[in-house]
Amino acid sequence: MISRRTFLGTSLVALLGEGGYSAFVETQQLQHERIVVPVAGLPSALEGLRIVALTDFHLQPFTQLTFLKKAVAAANALKPDVVVLLGDFVDATLSAMDDLAPLLGTLQAQVEVLAVLGNHDHRKGAGYVEASLKREGITVLRNRGVVLPVGGAEVHFAGTDSLSGQFDLSGALTGCRLGLPSVLLAHEPDVADVVSQDGRVALQLSGHSHGGQVRLPGMEWASLPLGARKYPFGSYQVGKMFLHTSRGLGTTGLPIRFGSPPELTEVLLTGV
Ligand SMILES: [Fe+2]
Numbered sequence: 510m511i512s513r514r515t516f517l518g519t520s521l522v523a524l525l526g527e528g529g530y531s532a533f534v535e536t537q538q539l540q541h542e543r544i545v546v547p548v549a550g551l552p553s554a555l556e557g558l559r560i561v562a563l564t565d566f567h568l569q570p571f572t573q574l575t576f577l578k579k580a581v582a583a584a585n586a587l588k589p590d591v592v593v594l595l596g597d598f599v600d601a602t603l604s605a606m607d608d609l610a611p612l613l614g615t616l617q618a619q620v621e622v623l624a625v626l627g628n629h630d631h632r633k634g635a636g637y638v639e640a641s642l643k644r645e646g647i648t649v650l651r652n653r654g655v656v657l658p659v660g661g662a663e664v665h666f667a668g669t670d671s672l673s674g675q676f677d678l679s680g681a682l683t684g685c686r687l688g689l690p691s692v693l694l695a696h697e698p699d700v701a702d703v704v705s706q707d708g709r710v711a712l713q714l715s716g717h718s719h720g721g722q723v724r725l726p727g728m729e730w731a732s733l734p735l736g737a738r739k740y741p742f743g744s745y746q747v748g749k750m751f752l753h754t755s756r757g758l759g760t761t762g763l764p765i766r767f768g769s770p771p772e773l774t775e776v777l778l779t780g781v
Pocket residue numbers: 565566567597627629717718719757761
């Protein structure tokens with residue numbers, strides 16, 4: 510089977526051959542996706558809880574800080590209750606975190622900014638990425654959860670480590686009791702099949718896929734990484750659980766996107 514890296518390289522040649530300037534432009538065309546997620550038994554105090562998700566930053570060499578600054582500004586403009594960062598902060602160099610973490614420290618949430626790590630973070634140095642985020646006051650969830658008080662009610666946010674690290678769903682969901690609205694952050698979306706069977710998670714938020722990053726007609730499958738081939742982008746119902754996979758912000762392998770623009774995700778919870 511053709512590898513993701515080989516496919517991206519072949520795609521660049523093909524797109525350039527057709528005057529693919531637009532594929533470079535598309536990397537800058539941030540799209541705002543707004544989804545409303547029904548949650549059974551949601552307390553009235555949590556009605557309309559606004560979660561903003563940012564993922565797959567991949568700062569340097571292809572994704573630049575100037576673009577990520579725009580994404581952070583757009584996130585702050587939405588006045589989120591909770592901001593969630595879904596991993597892949599770095600790409601080629603761990604030192605990019607020295608620029609990215611202070612920017613992420615400017616994210617403004619009414620309640621909390623939370624993060625999980627991605628496969629690229631593990632490849633370069635998960636401990637350093639985690640420490641950099643913590644220094645900025647960001648809560649990193651590696652196989653654990655937190656209960657957040659909101660307007661007299663409570664909501665549970667759990668986070669698993671990447672499949673490239675030590676994925677531990679039961680550890681992440683420790684302290685999550687039935688009846689407590691629960692959101693799970695997991696870098697790779699395809700873990701949803703396992704997560705949904707647990708029965709305690711109402712919503713899973715993921716990234717990892719870049720929506721394929723380069724989606725050539727008839728070849729959409731070729732650019733999807735392991736862990737994001739079943740649920741590559743958009744919203745899904747998985748059993749009784751809702752899943753949203755963001756296309757993310759940055760690029761890896763090549764500085765292009767085609768048919769998969771970068772995404773800023775706004776999630777609103779509503780009771781049913
Ligand atoms: Fe990524």
